[in-house]
Amino acid sequence: MDRIVVVGGGLAGGRAVVELREQGFSGTITLVGAEEHRPYDRPPLSKAVLSGRTDDTTLPLDLDSAELLLGRHATALRPGVLETDGGPVEFDGLVLATGAAPVRLPGAPEQRVLRTIDDARALREELRPGARLAIVGAGWIGAEVATHAAAHGVTVTVVEAGATPLLAALGPEIGGHTMPWYEQAGIELRVGTAVAEIRADGLELAGGEFLPADIVVVGVGVRPDVRWLESSGLLLDRGVVVDEWLSAVPGAGDAAGGGAASGYRPGTVVATGDCAAWWSRRYERRMRVEHWECAQESPRVAVATLLRSLAGGEPAPGEAGADSDSVYNPVPYFWSQQFGRMVQFAGLPGPDSTLVLRGDPTAVAPAGAKRAPGWSAGWFAPDGRMVALVTVARPLDMVAGRRMLLADAAPDAAKFADPDIALKEL
Ligand code: FAD
Structure with missing residues (x-):
């Protein structure tokens, strides 16, 4: 076992390199990353970088023992060989960590998005007092960009197709409670x-109206960056399909014959971070998230699977009797800082969940205070278990x-609803 290649130089790729060494791999590690930068943190891009508090979010990861091929794109994959725009790279084991890329809308070929440090620095330069900014999408990124732009004296309009901000993530009731935040910040929502169309000078709305703007930011979500794997023989379904151990699953109808005949030894190709669609034992469904914590934590499991498989560990991941403690089985967690508030969200609401408020989302700031008091809300399953939580x-x-x-846990819902009772007491 000589060479492990990590594709993708974001948090998940960088963490995979660190985990490989920490878990005892002494062979060659090659990190292939499309960006010229060493792995850096993305959450500060729409927070501290936009506000000008920092300009460098390089992650403090020890990558000295890895060969870094930065500015290099992986273009295709077959068993044992990664094709890149700088030539083929052979591997014994492979970590896929190519993350996700922003969705573009119909219209202008060049659309401003916020995914990279270069995007953030360029946008910050444009955010001048008096400039007119149109943001498409009132999701997490749209809200954070709006927050900083408005604070810089930019005139901000946020255009959202859904009935409320954060509709997909938090549902209409919680999303609706964030609407006054825009108004309080002087933002038109x-x-x-x-x-209908993104233009360089504004937005063409579906009803025919034109909304002029000096800057247009498209923040309508991301898609896993896996198109380059289409002929790889690996199963793709809105991400790289992986099992509970984060081991990639061969596809059925690929050029190499598919399934077991695809030539990939089980467990020797793993995926981690935003690009991985893993089987969740906890929720008994396939999951894929775009959460920092997943990119931080899942490389540990992916690397353990890879090293065990390369060492000929039996049984292989996914087989009966395989180590069930080493599965990736998180409760998803995300945070966002918007309009002066820390918003945190964990869990997975079900379609049959009941929402229970804890505190008053409509409360106003008491005299002399800068902000209204915080509040939370929990989603409760019919059997009484709390399955998700948002806190503001x-x-x-x-x-x-x-x-x-x-x-x-199944806390008493009436006690949960009382913000004066500490949750840890329930
Ligand atoms: P990425 O960070 O996307 O890294 C993947 C890397 O792979 C990229 O550098 C990409 O260029 C490279 N790559 C892609 N294709 C190829 C290829 N073919 N060959 C070589 N390299 C390739 N999460 C939170 O939980 N809280 C937050 O507050 C939060 N804020 C965010 C703010 C912003 C502006 C953004 C963009 C994201 C935010 N996130 C937040 C999400 C979090 O940052 C991501 O979940 C995390 O960065 C995912 O890491 P990753 O390494 O899987 O993917």
């Missing part, structure tokens, strides 16, 4: 408004709540 400026609720979610 236009919900239920579809964009109540970080202690999230600390206790995440423990409860991990433990499948």
Whole structure:
């Protein structure tokens, strides 16, 4: 076992390199990353970088023992060989960590998005007082960009196709409670408004109206960056399909014959971070998230699977009797800082969940205080288990709540609804 190649130089790829060494791999590690930069952190891009508090978010990861092929794109994959735009790279084991790329909308070929440090620096330069900014999408990124732009004196309009901000992530009730935040920040929020076309000088709205803007930012979500794997023989389904151990699953109808005949030894190709669609034992469904914590934590499991497989460990991941402690089985967790509030979200609401508020989302700031008091909300399954939690400026609720979610706890809903009772007491 000589060479492990990591594709993708983001958090997940960088963490995979560190994990390989920490878990005892002494062979050659090659990191192939499309960006010229060493792995850097993305959450600060729409926060500290846009606000000018920092300009460099390089991750403090020890990558000295790895060969870094930066500015190099992986273009195709077959068993044992990664094709790149700088020539083929052979491997014994492979970590796929190519993350996700922003969705573009119909219209201008060049559309401003916020995914890279270069995007963030360029956008910051444009955010001058008096400039007119149109943001498409009131999701996490749109809200954070709006926050900083408005604070810089930019005139901001946010156009959202859904009925509320954060609709897909948090549902209409919680999303609706964030709408006043836009107004309080002096931002025009236009919900239920579809964009027909992105133009360099503004937005063509579906009803025919034109919204002029000096800067247009498209923040309508991302897609896993896996198109380059289409002829690889690996199964793709809105991401790289991996099992509970994060081992890639060969596809059925590939050029190499598919399935077991595809030539990939089980467990020797793993995927981690935003590009991985893993089987969740906890939720009994396939999951893929775009959460920092997944890119931080899942490389540990992916690398353990890879090293075990390369060492000829039996049984292979996914087989009966395989080590069930080493599966990737998180409760998803995400945070966002918007409009002066820390918003945290954990868990997975079900279609039959009941929402229970904890505190008053409509409360106004008391005299002399800068902000309204925080609040939280929990989603409860019909059997009484709390399955998801959102907290707004109540970080202690999230600390206790995440423990409860991990433990499948069923707190008393009436007590949960009382913000004066600490969650850790329930
Ligand atoms: P990425 O960070 O996308 O890295 C993948 C890397 O692979 C990229 O450098 C890409 O260029 C490279 N690559 C792609 N294709 C190829 C190829 N073919 N060959 C070689 N290299 C390739 N999460 C939170 O939980 N909280 C937050 O507050 C938060 N804020 C965010 C703010 C912003 C602006 C952004 C963009 C994301 C934010 N996230 C947040 C999400 C979080 O940053 C991501 O989940 C995390 O970065 C995913 O890491 P990753 O390594 O899997 O993928």
